[in-house]
Amino acid sequence: MADFQAILDEEFEVLESIFPDELEKLTDTQVRIRVEPEEEVTGHPLTVALVVSYPPSYPDVIPELGLEEIDAELGELRDGEADEVVKQLNIVAEESLGMAMTFSLATAAREALSALIVARRVREKEEDDARTKAYEEAEAAKTKGTPVTREAYEKWRQAFMKELSERRTKNEEERVRALGAKEREDVRRKQARQSGRQLFETSKVSATSDEALYEDGEAVDMSQYTREERDRARWGSEEEATVKLEDSDDE
Template sequence: MSGNAEILAEEYQVLESIFPEEVERLSEDVLRIRVEPEDSFSAAKLVVSLQVHYTPEYPDELPNLQLEALEGEITDEEQESLIEGMKTAGTESLGMAMVFTLTSWLSQALVGVLDDRARKLKEAEDKKFAEYEEAEAAKKRGTPVTPETFMALQKRLAEQARNRRNKAEDERIRALTGKEREEYKKVLVRPTGRQLFETGKTSAQADLEYEDDDAGGEFSYDRYSREERDKVRLEREKEQESGGAPAVIYDSD
């Protein structure tokens, strides 16, 4: 037997009386004790096995300690922290039997482990919930309007409207006969009164040419929308008001 065998035997008897179902002597120099958190209100389960390896110089030096999870899980970081804590507690008891002190400290420390886990879990849930609320609030706020974003929006809406008009125009043209499409193209390219005046033609000549074009074909404004006819009328009225050459305005209405 080792030189401190008597001390170890006495300590084992004391531990066995306190922890009759938890302590187990694996050898003359090794004890194993089942340790649970002391008065924990946590729903999580955590039970560990503490192995105490006595040294020849015990109790004048600390025993070697090992931890193993029996129920639940324990991380390497938690194990390291718990063992360092027991060593600190044992340093204050050097020269005396200290396993009961180490076991009591560990039981209380396991409560702290569970509490710390619960705190971290709540913080993670709170953070996740705060991020969710912020995302929902951002959806309601929308994108802040600045001069740049407003101009970009206007440009995008104008582009969408232009595309819709072009698509509708293409559909109307495809519905026309070949001759009607040719007549419609003439309307699109025929110069305005101002353009004729600026090129040296009189308004009267322009009107006659315009009338001749209409009289010579079967083209009818009825094929086109009121919006298109109003657009031509408004353009020519503006020309007259600004001093341009007068023009004859045709309307089937």
Template structure:
């Protein structure tokens, strides 16, 4: 038996003693081992079947490695990352039996994959919650008004109101005859009292001037003396004199 064969035989015996229920020897040069994380996470269970093919030069070369997914799911990127990690570790272990080391590494790597997946899911949920809170805050807070935003809003509002007025005008005159429409237009163009006032502000002072011209000056002091004299006359007429002779 060559040295390579002895190393392979010894490794197979060790692996069978460590993984009696997980290992299956499919040929003299091939075996497969069921691998899973040390602790499974509910709803994230994952289990692989690692396939190992020993080349004649093993352990001076890395064995051919592949795996099937028995339970759970892995993305293509996760599968490639796991295999690349196994190949890298195998290269570092050349010259010695390495399958046990590779299986141990794969168990830890699967646990890391599950932990990273859970962390990403929690981050997505946190980001979604933060986004919802910010959206609700923005909805209740409203949009800050700037000069530019106000002018833009006013332009849109005025345009909307002009369109609405035009539609109402069209609806109002739809059943009119041409003559009625002409009279209606004249009535619409007739200035209102406010428009006349704003057009000629002298009207505001003209009435005041008229009031000043017709005003009558009243001397309040003359009124007070006349009223006092009148009161004295009334007192004398109503006075009754009494004498001792009576």
């Protein structure tokens, strides 16, 4: 026992010179050392305490190791991280059996904390990338339209024309209801009349033919007239038919 304590006292003396502010002697066989990562990383604080408890057969056996959080502002260990660090320290201790190993354990703890921070940053980046990808895919799905095909366009066109017709009919009905009785009657009479084009087509005179028109029951050779003159003659016949129909209605 005396030899064991002498070995510890000698090691503690060395540790106090190396870690004057970090070392805290808890008992004759237990110390706590403040450990922080080798390099400070902004936004990722992680300073903890390494607790070493020495068994009587030390240094021929591995001491009992543990990690304790010091303060929330100095960082907190996440699930499984403390066990992972202790596992790595035990490997170092196994390689150092038979000699003073506390300094080596404290150095290995610093390296392990640095590795923890790197692993955290990698995971955080992967999570950020996954969230960004999910967001972009969701936004793309919102803006992605249905591929236009002839069938899809025709279906849309028919639905649109039907909606447009219904809307016009509704607007016209509302307009007519707002009129007085006489005005509503005039509207109904006008709607009941055939248009000039309808009269023209009913008389079996083609609205697009450039070969002939009929006047007083006789065929007229239109080939001797210009296109403009033929058009005027055709639409003049239509207007005349419309006027005659309106005169007969007035009578």
